[in-house]
Amino acid sequence: MTEPSRDSRVTTLFPNTLLNRVERLRIVSMRRFTDKRRGEHLHGCSGTSTEFTDYRDYVPGDDVRRVDWNIFARLNRPYLKLYRQEEEMNVVLLVDASLSMSFERKIEQAKGLAGAFGVMGLLGTERVSVAVFNGRENTPARLLPCAGRASMHKVFGFLEKIEAAGDEPLDEGIETFLKYHTGRGIAVLLSDFLTFGDLKRSLNRLTGAGLEIFAVQVLGPAELSPEVDSDVRLVDSETGDTLDVSPGELLEIYSEYREEFQRNLALMCRQRLGRFVSVASTDSLEWVLLDLLRRRGWVK
Amino acid sequence: MNAFGFYAPVYAWLALLAVPLVLFYFLKLKRPRKMTPSLVLWRQVMNDSRVNSPFQRFKRNVLLLIQLFLLALLVLAATQPYWHGKASRAKRLPILVDCSASMAALDKAGGSARLDAARAKLREIVNGMLPDQEFCIISFGRSAHKLADFTNNKRVLLDALAQLKVEDVPGDLESALRVAQAVGRTSPFDQVMLFSDGNLPAQVDFELPFTLSYQKLPPGGQNFGITSLNAQRSPDGAWDVFVRVECSAEAAETPATVELKRDGERVRAETVTLGRGQAQRLIFHVSSESACRLEVNLASDGFDSLASDNRAYLELPAARSLWVFAPASLASYRHALEALPGLRLFPDESGRSGEAVFDLVVTDRPEDRSLDAKVALYVGMVPDAVSGRVGVAREGTTVVDWRRTASALQHVDLTDLLLLEDPRLASDTGEGELESLGFETLVHGGHGPVLLEKRTAGKDAYYFLVHTDHSTFPYRVGFPILVSNLVRQASEAAGLTEMRAALTGVLPPVKLAPNKSYSIEGPDGSKHEERSDAEGALAGIPAPWVGEYSIFDGSDPKAVVGASLLSTHETSLATAGELTFSENLAVSADRAPARVDRALSPTIALIALAVLLFEWLYYHRSAGWFVR
Secondary structure (H helix, E strand, C coil): CCCCCHHHCCCCCCCHHHHHHHCCCCECCCCCCCCCCEEEEEEEEEEEEEEEEEEEECCCCCCHHHECHHHHHHHCCCEEEEEEEEECCEEEEEEECCHHHHHHHHHHHHHHHHHHHHHHHHHCCCEEEEEEECCCCCCCEEEEEECCHHHHHHHHHHHHCCCCCCCCCHHHHHHHHHHHCCCCEEEEEEECCCCCCCHHHHHHHHHHCCEEEEEEEEECHHHHCCCCCCCEEEEECCCCCEEEECCCCHHHHHHHHHHHHHHHHHHHHHHCCCEEEEEECCCCHHHHHHHHHHHHCCEC | CCCEEECCHHHHHHHHHHHHHHHHHHHHCCCCEEEECCCHHHHHHHCCCCCCCHHHHHHHCHHHHHHHHHHHHHHHHHCCEEECCCCCCCCEEEEEEECCHHHHCECCCCCCEHHHHHHHHHHHHHHCCCCCCEEEEEEECCCEEEEEEEECCHHHHHHHHHHCCCCCCCCCHHHHHHHHHHHHHHCCCCEEEEEECCCCCCECCCCCCCEEEEEECCCCCCCEEEEEEEEEECCCCCEEEEEEEEECCCCCCEEEEEEEEECCEEEEEEEEEECCCCEEEEEEEECCCCCEEEEEEEEECCCCCCCHHHEEEEEECCCCCEEEECCCCCHHHHHHHHCCCCEEEECCCCCCCCCCEEEEEEECCHHHHHCEEEEEEEECCCCHHHCCCEEEECCCEECCEECCCCHHHCCCCCCCCEECCEEEECCCCCHHHHHHCCEEEEEECCCCEEEEEEEECCEEEEEECCCHHHECHHHCCHHHHHHHHHHHHHHHHHCCCEEECCECEECCCEECCCCCEEEEECCCCCEEEEECCCCCEECCCEECCCEEEEEEECCEEEEEEEEECCCHHHHHCCCCCEEEEHHHEEEEECCCCCCCCEECHHHHHHHHHHHHHHHHHHHHCCCCCCCC
16 A cells, blocks of 8 residues: 555544554553543542442432432332543643744654644543644743644644744743643653753652653653764753863763753653653654554553 | 084074064965854853863964974074084094904805995994084005095095905004004094904004094804814824814814815815814825926805805925035035035035026125025125125124024024124114115124124025135034024925915915016906016015905916915904003994984984875865865
């Protein structure tokens, strides 16, 4: 089967074949942060869904419409029939679009993953919203919560327009985002996490806001294994700061620090009952979504 | 004394160039800028203690350090540093190089000769000389030659070193020191350096006016050689040829073959075994029927470090009677001569005067002075050269003293000899004037010389200024002894009783046609011209190498003379660790190898070039043309 042309693709974020497979995936939430709105996520409390859970004795004040009259006819005692409560969950896609994400297709990888999580959320009848951090002076570009398959194009369109620019640190972006956000659920945080800011506080705030953290770190090949052949002056793409680096044993030390940094990020997420995974911008979306995240239990 | 010195320390101010170098380094240092997503990780890395270790800090500025090191090297080279030699820095240094036969000795089989080792050392010294230094090179064997006058031109000095060549002669250090002393009169110096293997006489009759640095080269290996070759007439009329072979003190016992060739044809060979300085004498019996040329070769079965002492040459004349002329007027002499065997006296009984050339002439007739003879005794005649300075008075006198060691007066007692004639020196004449004319007084009378001797090339003439018939001498025992001494001397001069091999250095005079040029071809093929004197003697032919020297008249061969080393001292390769000069001044060989001031600038410049190449390869390679 030939791949459809670019014009016939539903989105530029990933091919239709991958979209078809992503549509069958669902996000697995560990903490079940849900809103009181009806949704597809079963709540621990009894609810109004059609899924039966248990019986209990009738007590005055209960809705008599929930009395199981068949039981009453046989036992002459009123019992109340209980059903599962199905509530709605927010899927917040937080995309770091600072200038550092413009390197080595990191932003494209982040947008593709965000689109995939968006599809999974929309088709799971979740309320999917998107927030993009890229400008310190501007409020984050946001896509207000939306739900249903019909919103898929809206989510894709919003994501496709994202361009990496600006110098807003991730932590500041999260703080600003939480000022406007309401609702519980999961927060898919797509970033390289290369920030001088205090990520602990930001992750605490996200957890406190009832959002389970799904942190996805996207790094480019130059960040995973940089090449320094001669004396160079490294320039920070966001701050413009410079640093003189010479070749030598630095690369080994850099690798040690990167691995330590990733271990700390994973630890911070775990301590907040969240998840962390690091992918390369060169990794295929298909492998990340259908293999890596499935094996990690992020999606099913 | 400091180990280092600087010939041009004024150029140290060039070190100030470090200031602009550092300035330009930091002003011009432009690292390529490389955009990176974030410096978060890099800052942590750069704050790591491992990155900030002193070595890592050094690596960060290694380019600047290399450039500063390069500048330091160039400044150091500009100041022209040098190692101090053993002695104070000599601005003028004559170098005496021993080129005697022993300097050709090899240290081992296939090894290098002593002279080559000296040459290599001298090249090193010349290459390291400083601009204000001047060296003079004097080589010496039997005599000394100045190969290069004082100069700081390395090319001239190196060319002079290339001319150094071993001569197969014993070394004469005195002549070299005298040449150095003569050079010092025009170009004063304080120190002289001597390069030798030490095969020199330990006693040197020379007053050192300068400091002598004696650089003794390592000795050669074991050596075997011929140290003596002569022949004596045996009672049966043939020749007994005596050959003496010796070896150096360090030589292990090794068999050797001594081969005798007569006119190029091998006639005899003997095997000897020598070791640890032993010597052995061999005797060969050679017929004397005809003149012949003998060549003796020594071939050792083991290593022999010196080749020049393995050959020797000896010319043997044919046997004949000694031809003696004594006129009938000297009846006493004829009577004494007739009693001696092996001679033929002229005029003989038939009155024949024989040839015009005699071996011995004894006469009291002035007209017989024209007779040619190797030995002549003129009785009652005053030589023309001293006739104005010596007169003969008709008065009696006695012999005051005589030279008992003179060849003609050996065992002759002249005590109480009465003379009826009295030779007298002129009042204004001293014996020194006679000596200046070439006359040596053998017998002193009361007022002047009685017997004079004059030696010229190929002739020994004695002059009795008084007639012996006017004395008691013919009646004394000493008279026949004198006659016998003269006969023996004439026999030796004629080569009829004993022959010795000619030595290298200068060939013995050869009798040829008078006043004629001859071409002499040496054993190495070199040719040069010599001219015979009025008496036909071709004398003073240089013979620096062992071998046969051919004398040609045009292309016509006239004579062949062999020259041999025959030096016990050279063959022994014995070395003198200490040379003793006049007034017991001793000079010991330097224990350390020769160390003169050595310029370090070339070495430093080479290091600087290497650093520059490293810097260029390491830092500019990526942008370099050769990568492409």
